[in-house]
Amino acid sequence: MTIDIRMIRDRLPKEIADLESEARREGYRHITCLVDEWAAGDTRFERDGERLLGAHVGAALAGIGGMTVEPALSGALRMRRFYIRPAMRRRGIGRMLASGLLDHARSCCSIVTVHAGNAGAAKFWESLGFQASERDGHRLDLQGPSFTPQSP
Template sequence: MQRPVGVVRVTSNRYIAGRRLSGLPHRRSTESDYDLSHRALSILRPPEELAMLYPIVDLDPRDLDELIAISQREGFAMVSRLQADYVSGLNRFDQPGERLFAWIESGRWLAVGGLNIEVHPQFADAGRIRRLYVGPDHRRRGIGRALVGAIVMHGRGAFRQFTCRVGPIQARGFYERLGFLPVAAERVTHVFEPGWPDDVRTPRET
């Protein structure tokens, strides 16, 4: 198993996302680096429940089986598609700037989400958030926010903006509370622009 991004302590809804977060108090966790300014995410880690956020480099597809069963009971297919695409080699989150993340507690995968290069021509310098899913018993704990924060921070050296395609209405509210803005584009519903320094370059520019 990969080393965790960091030890993250969470309580329900004790996270902040905003547009200008410079100077907000925060506590850094081991190996984590979520500090952003301007419109990027800031993740506070109050003490209570211990959890782990891992970057996944070499996925064992069987690790997704429990999440697949849970998501399918809700009528969602994103985790099963993640597994199928990984097994087939169609998408292994292994291109420049890409990465898959998982929230794992006591060996159980509670949430997953990843970052791909966006192929939409309107967003040529963007990373695309893909296959984000948090099990229903573990929502409203800040896990989704932490996943998005890890994804954005991982992509900061590669992408100027981040896109996603959101279906359920309740999920749209989640992304919009994090600062994602609705857009009218084919296969893209929201975009987030952190405001990186000008020296950031995408994989296609270097």
């Protein structure tokens, strides 16, 4: 299985509708928010440090994830709109997508935050070195010692 991580710039991939539908069936609305905010021009991942990536397996969009400026913490970025299709989970796709975003973040900020929506998501982010924080949800200090992701 070949995983291709691609930057999304000018328009959302057409397969986003299927991803959104799957997320909604699971009770998640953050992909719907992504689509709505993109259409309105509110969030296009265009500010300094921001980025939106798609993970493709063959022609299929397996997942998506982005980072935006963290409004509550100066000099930080926030992981947002992160979702991997259920059938594609536990194959390393989420880890590759998150690593791509974190590699980019290291060049432009010192802290990355994420608001994990559930215990499973929290466990995933913690395996990447994020630590629970009352103020920020989960937080990763990029200036600290290099993290070594734990096995899932």
